[in-house]
Amino acid sequence: LTVEMLKDDSWEKENYKVNINAMGVVPEQGYRHPLNKVKNEFKQIFLDMGFEEMPTFNFVENGFWNFDALFQPQQHPARELQDTFFIKDPKTSHDFSDEYAERVKQVHSVGGYGSLGWVYDWKLEEAEKNILRTHTTAVSARMLYKLAQNGFKPKKYFSIDRVFRNETLDATHLAEFHQVEGVIADVDISLGHLIGVISEFFKRLGIDNIRFKPAFNPYTEPSMEIFGYHPMLKRWVELGNSGIFRPELLLPMGIPDNVRVAAWGLSLERPTMIKYGLDNIRAIFGNSINV
Numbered sequence: 001l002t003v004e005m006l007k008d009d010s011w012e013k014e015n016y017k018v019n020i021n022a023m024g025v026v027p028e029q030g031y032r033h034p035l036n037k038v039k040n041e042f043k044q045i046f047l048d049m050g051f052e053e054m055p056t057f058n059f060v061e062n063g064f065w066n067f068d069a070l071f072q073p074q075q076h077p078a079r080e081l082q083d084t085f086f087i088k089d090p091k092t093s094h095d096f097s098d099e100y101a102e103r104v105k106q107v108h109s110v111g112g113y114g115s116l117g118w119v120y121d122w123k124l125e126e127a128e129k130n131i132l133r134t135h136t137t138a139v140s141a142r143m144l145y146k147l148a149q150n151g152f153k154p155k156k157y158f159s160i161d162r163v164f165r166n167e168t169l170d171a172t173h174l175a176e177f178h179q180v181e182g183v184i185a186d187v188d189i190s191l192g193h194l195i196g197v198i199s200e201f202f203k204r205l206g207i208d209n210i211r212f213k214p215a216f217n218p219y220t221e222p223s224m225e226i227f228g229y230h231p232m233l234k235r236w237v238e239l240g241n242s243g244i245f246r247p248e249l250l251l252p253m254g255i256p257d258n259v260r261v262a263a264w265g266l267s268l269e270r271p272t273m274i275k276y277g278l279d280n281i282r283a284i285f286g287n288s289i290n291v
């Protein structure tokens with residue numbers, strides 16, 4: 001029985017035997033995207049470890065929360081056109097208090113809290129420029145500021161969402177990726193706590209042999225790169241980056257000076273590519289491979 005036979009009514013001249021035991025045709029159905037499957041796995045681990053999800057739905061940020069509040073100086077190369085997407089319209093936004101902006105201006109330009117600062121002329125116009133966020137750490141900054149302003153209490157936050165970098169595209173680099181970030185804020189958090197939490201996080205992902213290497217980030221000191229021996233790949237793999245947020249970031253927010261905030265970050269694409277044996281990142285985003 002074909003579509004043509006149904007169309008030209010030739011089906012009427014045929015004889016049929018109906019097999020009433022034949023199974024129906026399995027209907028075509030949707031499938032979860034690999035990135036979302038890995039995202040849900042990571043989300044469940046964070047929730048099981050007592051982390052609360054941060055609100056990361058706004059992709060547009062301003063330079064203030066994405067860089068200045070994180071003590072990232074305005075002349076830093078990451079803030080230039082070739083690394084950051086700037087928004088034409090609306091070009092600027094100002095969703096931070098003048099008192100807080102003044103403390104950020106001070107700590108950038110002349111230092112404070114025992115720091116020399118970055119010693120340059122900090123400009124409000126630079127901070128007001130709208131961009132596509134380059135990391136979800138901008139949302140962590142907003143959450144920590146709110147935590148400080150509403151009366152600090154110990155918190156564990158996480159975020160898993162899209163971030164945008166104006167980078168040259170290649171097989172493993174797109175102009176965007178999903179950042180995964182964990183943040184723990186409490187009195188007297190030490191590097192040992194951070195190492196312990198990161199170890200537990202990756203252990204639940206099947207990597208229980210991890211090592212740390214000193215690194216540098218503008219907004220964390222000390223900072224560590226994270227490496228893990230991947231049981232499936234049978235080799236060491238770079239897992240992400242981590243560190244303790246600097247006092248120049250926390251104190252202008254009003255976070256008490258006996259509180260430490262530690263954080264770590266990784267991506268969603270790298271583990272998904274490994275899990276599904278993909279060697280080209282575009283296989284994940286469904287663009288044609290040879291873009």
Ligand SMILES: COC[C@@H]1[C@H](c2ccc(C#Cc3ccccc3)cc2)[C@@H]2CN(C(=O)Nc3ccc(OC4CC4)cc3)C[C@@H](O)[C@@H](O)CN12
Pocket residue numbers: 137179180181202205206207217220237238239240241242243263264265266267268270271274
């Ligand atoms: C510009 O892109 C940077 C991205 C992305 C990354 C790196 C650092 C951070 C961060 C951070 C941070 C640091 C301090 C405080 C707060 C956040 C976030 C994302 C991955 C981070 N990386 C990465 O995801 N690697 C990775 C993660 C998991 C994994 O398997 C799962 C356990 C089973 C396998 C690999 C490391 C590399 O892929 C690196 O080459 C690419 N990195």
